[in-house]
Amino acid sequence: MRFNRRQIMNASLFSVLTTPVLQAEEKKAKKYKNIPAYFACNMESWxxxxxxxxxxxxxxKAGFSAVEFWDYQDRKRNVNDIAKLCEDLNLDIIQFTAWQSPSLALSNNHKKFKDAIKRAIETALVLGAPMFTVVGHQTSSKHSQEESVKNFSKALTSVRGILEGSGKMMIIEPFNPVDHQGHFLNGSKDTVSICRSINSPNIKINWDLYHMQLTEGNLIGELRSGIDQVGYIQIADAPGRNQPGTGELNYNFIFDEIKKMKYNGYIGLECWPRNNNSEEAIRDLLASVYG
Incomplete structure (x- = not known):
């Protein structure tokens, strides 16, 4: 096949124009190859x-170094088997759920809660997990918001000593009133106030940006004002609670701001990959990290 001068020139021009693009894409692919070790993948949603x-x-296999999960007391789950599997896979278990319910607004649940935290500490030692999540802020018709917060704070204070003696951290996760109705801890304000009043390095907040967005917005301002009480951060885009890059939140900006706040902890991926497509979710996540 013979080429005329114009074809040769066009082919050369195409090469000149596309080579930088291809090189940039190749560089981006290499840049996105490794998932940052500070991301803990949620085993309930992925x-x-x-x-x-x-x-x-x-x-x-996907490249994660750390994981999180919910109820360790599920009868189908054996914590020793989970610990052994993660050790074999070289996965760090960062946190699990120690207490979901009943409500700590009711003082008659406080002893049961204290016993549960003791078991959670023992479980955290088996799993090698540095922290665990507590919810327990279901609303009660018997108590006002103020009374509920007061009783909740009392329950947390009752386990302060055993937590500090164990070296494990208990992180409190507030919810949102949009798709998690029926809770008296929504957004950051009351939870920050509770943790500051207790003033323990072992009782902090599981700061879920999805819940914060649906409750109060102003994500960066609120996080900055409460960063001294943050023990852990969880993320998902909104609406939808899928991976970053699928909603209205600018996670590239958010990640940059988190770094500026000197937060050096883990970030939990409590998000649901859109259409259950984990590969796409990882690509979107890394694009949000690296820009």
Missing amino acids: WTDLPFMDRFKAAS
């Missing part, structure tokens, strides 16, 4: 088509 234990294998 790979939901797989059996629970197989999700850890999927997380490791």
Whole structure:
């Protein structure tokens, strides 16, 4: 096949124009290759088509270094098996849920709560997890908001000593009133106030940006004002609670601001990959990290 001068020139021009683009894409692919070690993948929301234990294998294969999950007391789950599997896969377990309910607004639940925290500490030692989440802020018709917050704070204070002696951190996760109705801790304000009043390095906040966005907005301003009480951060885009890059939040900006706040802890990916497509979710996540 013979080429005329124009074809040769056009081919050369195409090469000149596309080579930088291809090089940039290749550089971006290399840049996005590794998932930052500070991301903890949530085993309840990722790979939901797989059996629970197989999700850890999927997380490791995908390139994650750390994981989180919810109820360790599920009868189908053996913490020793989970610990062994994660050790074999070189996955760090960062946190799990120690107390979901009943409500700590009711003082008759406080002894049960204290016993549960003791068990959670023992479990955290088995799993090698530095922290665990507590909810327990379901509303009660018997108490006002003020009374509920006061009783909740008393419950947390009652376990301060055993937490500080254990070296484990208990992180409180406030919810939002939009799709998590029926709770008296929504957004950051009351939870920050509770943690500051207790003033313990072992009782902090699981700061879920999805819940914060739906409750109060002003994500960066509120996080900055409460950063001294943050023990852990969780993320998801809004609306939808899918991976960063699928909603209205600018996570590239958010991640940059978090770094400026000198937060050096883990970030939990309590988000649901859109259409259960984990590969796309990871690409979107890394694009939000690296820009």
